[in-house]
Amino acid sequence: MPNPHILFTTVCRPFGGEGEGDSVGAELFHPQITREQGIFSYRQVVRCWALDYIAHNIESSSVVLHYPSEREFVRELKKHRYDFIGINFVVATYHKVKRMKQLIEIYAPDTKVILGGYGTVLSDEELSPCGDFICREEGIGFMRKLLGDNPEGPIMHPYAPIDAPSVFSYPRRSKVAHITGGLGCPNGCDFCCTSHFFKRKYIPFVKSGEELYGLMLLMKKEAEKAGDDISGFILIDEDFFLHEKRAREFLQCVREGGKPLSIMGFGSIRGLSKFTADEIAEMGFEVIWTAFEGTESGFHKLKGIQSIPELYASLKSRGIALLTSMIIGFPYQDKEQVMKEFNIIAELGPSLWQVLIYFAFPGTPLHEQMVREGRYLPKYSDNPDYRTFDGFSMHFTHPYFTADEMKNLQRELFRKYYETLGPSLLRNLRVWFEGYRSLRNSSKKLLRLRAEELGKCVRGGAAATYPAMFFGPNKERREEAKAFLRDIENEMGPLSAKERVLCWATVPLSLWTWMKSRLNLFQQPKLLRIQYPPTPAPRSERKAVELHSSFPVTIPAAGTTCPSYSCAVESKNAE
Ligand code: SF4
Structure with missing residues (x-):
């Protein structure tokens, strides 16, 4: 056609x-x-x-x-x-x-x-x-x-940024650029649709560390052209650190480039253990999504060299915030066990957390097992309502919980984490604050520069302590917010009059946010x-881009060669 x-x-x-x-x-x-x-x-x-x-x-x-x-x-x-x-x-x-x-x-x-x-x-x-x-x-x-x-x-790779996350309806002008490093995951956890969809194969979209670094530079250029302010990158790759060679090449490029980056990415305990916390910080990771799942879940990805508490402590001390995922509904978990695991995670102190129900998604080994063992609930096997296939419901029989009990437990845990750990925003800022303090005198220049950037984030986010002081989930968390603001001022100097105004402005914004949510206003995208392409290029020109794409070019900032970088730049020019 x-x-x-x-x-x-x-x-x-x-x-x-x-x-x-x-x-x-x-x-x-x-x-x-x-x-x-x-x-x-x-x-x-x-x-x-x-x-x-x-x-x-x-x-x-x-x-x-x-x-x-x-x-x-x-x-x-x-x-x-x-x-x-x-x-x-x-x-x-x-x-x-x-x-x-x-x-x-x-x-x-x-x-x-x-x-x-x-x-x-x-x-x-x-x-x-x-x-x-x-x-x-x-x-x-x-x-x-x-x-x-x-x-x-x-x-x-298209330049397809999204707005940076916002809280209290505070308008953020900065954007986050996105890069897909690859699809699929070889870890093959039995419940994981992503991994089994691609038959446990990893399909790289970015083959080398040089290419990845070049893409980040390219995205920054695209952002400049579009008049966007890029505050960081989201790197989609299920277990980035597992591909050690590529990650080390990337680290080398960042070191040579000499400028700190800000990245949110994904990494298993197994993958993260291949690197020191300093190396991960040098790469520019500020938030890493990592799995805890359950103490007896036995997934290969959870086996690292260091103990999990040591790993968490070292990453947090470099200003790397953790997003930890927990699973409930493993057959060995009764309520007491779930609460034990909750306490372990609370002790690890991630900035963000997710609690999903062990879910038998079609196409996964777990689904096959549940069907084979006849444990799928009739409600979901006979005439399934697919609208609830989302990790927030249990579809098979469990030795200790009914489906409703599991759902209630999940809600209870989300709430309990919030009450125990406080707002994620403050936890993130706290980790970056620790990173700022521990890295500002580092012997490595890149880490000192990272400390400066982390310091700016903390100072810029200090206003968030006000809503936390007034509307935090309980007295302890509100006191914590107060103490955190004191720490920031002790370390970085008192807030200016302008900063105080901003702090107070967050209070009505918080009320507005609360009202919007209650009335279900402006909640949809x-x-x-x-x-x-924005201006369609003739097919012949686009063909030429592909034919030339295998010639490597030198990226001046990184001093490395990168075929895909040249290809992407040429593609943009052709457009
Ligand atoms: S590590 Fe994550 S992405 Fe990989 S198989 Fe396990 S759950 Fe899926």
Whole structure:
């Protein structure tokens, strides 16, 4: 088909409707991590980056919609003729795909529908009424094959930033750039859809540390061009540190570049143990999502060289905040055991935490086991309501808990963490403050520069102590907030008059945030519509980019060679 017109879209908003899992939507922190923290909850709409990546890597021009309303989706179908519509979804949003398919039949009956995303673990029988094609693999390669492009072509990384997380409705002007380092994970935890979707294979999007560093420089340049202020990067890679060679190359580049970075990434205890805390700090990690799961879960990823408390302490002392995930519902866990594990995590003191229910997701070994052993609850096996396939419900029998008891326990734990550890925002600032104090006299220049940056973050975030002093979950946490502000002032000097005004401004903003949440106002994401490429380049030019992409170029700042960097830059020029 010459020059096909393609629309890529997420499912339609609104999210969190009657019967829908409230953890499914356009945000990660608020529904899944800081969900019980009220006004202190982080708000950040993320993009479905898979769609941006695919659109950026095919020859045809396309449009990407993130979170359209039904009306906006219909308007798009009425206004433009599309040959293909690709819909990304998860199992819990499949009901929305069904509705979108109805709309497509009315407004674009000749358009072919492609289904993609982790929702495609459902059977052909269930999916085929809604899709002409089902993508159950890495999406760029799939679309290239479908459209007759070169499936082996290089992967280029779109500049697709999101707003930095905001709290108390405080408008943040800075953005976070995104890079996907790779898909899939070889660790193969039995419940993990991500890992088993790609058959425990890791598919690298970034092959070397030089390439990764070059991409970060490229993103900064793109941000400058767009007039964006980039405050950091989110690096999507399930276990970045497991790929030691690439991570060490990256570390070397950052050292040579001499400028501290700010990265949020993912790493297992096993992966993190391959590096010293200094090295991880030098790479620029400020927040790392890592798993604790359960003391007797036995996952290979949890085995490191150091003990977990030592690892946590060393990372935190370098200003690296931890986001820790816990699982409840392992067969060995009764209530007493769960509370024991809760206490261990509370003692480790992560800045952020997640508690999910051990979940038998279709396509995983755990799901097979539950079906084989006949432990799947009839409610979920006979006529399943997929809207609750989200890690916030238990779908099989458990020796100690009913499904409802498990759900209540999960809610209780989220709340208990908040009451025990306080708002995540303050915990993050506290870790960065410790990093600032311990690194400012480091013998390594890069770490001294990191300390400066951490210090600025702490000073800039000091205003958050005011809402915590007034509205923290209990007296102890409120006193802690007061003590923290005292520590900041002792270390960095008293707050200026302007800073005090800002502190007081957070109080009405907090009340406004509380009211919005109570009245369910402004809680949904807005439509983001992007044209790829912004000005369509002739196919012949885009071809030329690919042909030249294998020639390495030198990146002056890093002093290294990087084929994909050149490719991405040329691609942008071609656009
Ligand atoms: S380490 Fe994380 S991403 Fe990898 S298999 Fe386990 S749960 Fe999945």
